[in-house]
Amino acid sequence: MSFSPLIRQLIDALRILPGVGQKTAQRMALQMLERDRSGGLRLAQALTAAMEGVGHCKQCRTLSEEELCPQCADPRRDDSLLCVVEGPLDVFAVEQTGYRGRFFVLKGHLSPLDGLGPEAIGIPELMARIEAGQFAEVILATNPTVEGEATAHYIAQLLAPRTIIVSRIAHGVPLGGELELVDGGTLAHALAGRRPIGL
């Protein structure tokens, strides 16, 4: 069977969403058509507004429709701390910890095999941002993957000549898990990074 053309187009268009395959797209399309057309129209408007209106913050380069994102525009934040992350979702994650310094958002991580060198991910802009600011510490919060580690290491080397503290987020066992389920690499990091308990 074929759905009618408009429904088929909607199903195809929904498949650009991450994690949405043919079956899920069908269910989404028909559920909106049968139960929530006004919601569907609101989604269409929100999509158009966001796709056309959202650019990048000129300072931290996260996604934002303003020249400065809410984090960069806030004068009460700590100007001596800069946290470097791989993407806008990481800003959200770090923000939830209570961190109130500044951010800089790379375009992912170094990946020479994919042709992504320092320029492609925005390292020159990061250096310019550090040059222009008065940061006492740069926190490298790239992902704890091979590429993320390499990116952090690369940035640390670039910053080595400066009188600025460069730190990396700690590796160790995540809270709430069980030790026997933690992989060996993580556990090795957790052991090597052990700290005296202050009582």
Added chain:
Amino acid sequence: MSFSPLIRQLIDALRILPGVGQKTAQRMALQMLERDRSGGLRLAQALTAAMEGVGHCKQCRTLSEEELCPQCADPRRDDSLLCVVEGPLDVFAVEQTGYRGRFFVLKGHLSPLDGLGPEAIGIPELMARIEAGQFAEVILATNPTVEGEATAHYIAQLLAPRTIIVSRIAHGVPLGGELELVDGGTLAHALAGRRPIGL
């Protein structure tokens, strides 16, 4: 942290999709903004076109932007068979089996507790459709749930006075499963509905 307003609106709007919570909506929004803006705009257009343009087929009542859906408009289909289902997705499922008769789409199933009686789910329209057509058999393919069974039973009773075959899709063990994992009710149906093997 707060995302900027347009991004926040997009995340909220995405949550009307079935199975999409806060985290998934965030990932969808940022992925579209970072990697596929043209896809996002296409999705917005497809949504608007479908929400505004799609109605119901006047004959089988499935979703369609034409007066007659592709199934009803096709003159080569078998006019002696009518398959009654609960929703448009079921049309798609039955169609994939190779069935080439006609369809009628109810609005769900009878559910007196929710105030859904015969009128609410379109039984009068079904009767009118059967009256107007020349069907030799009506196949009741409502879901194998308590409500679906009750709905099928109700329709069968209404059709009893007529000289028309009324059938129900078979219940039994699904293909490819293991017997020990099949629930008791299904297995009882499969036993009761056993058939001689023709060699």
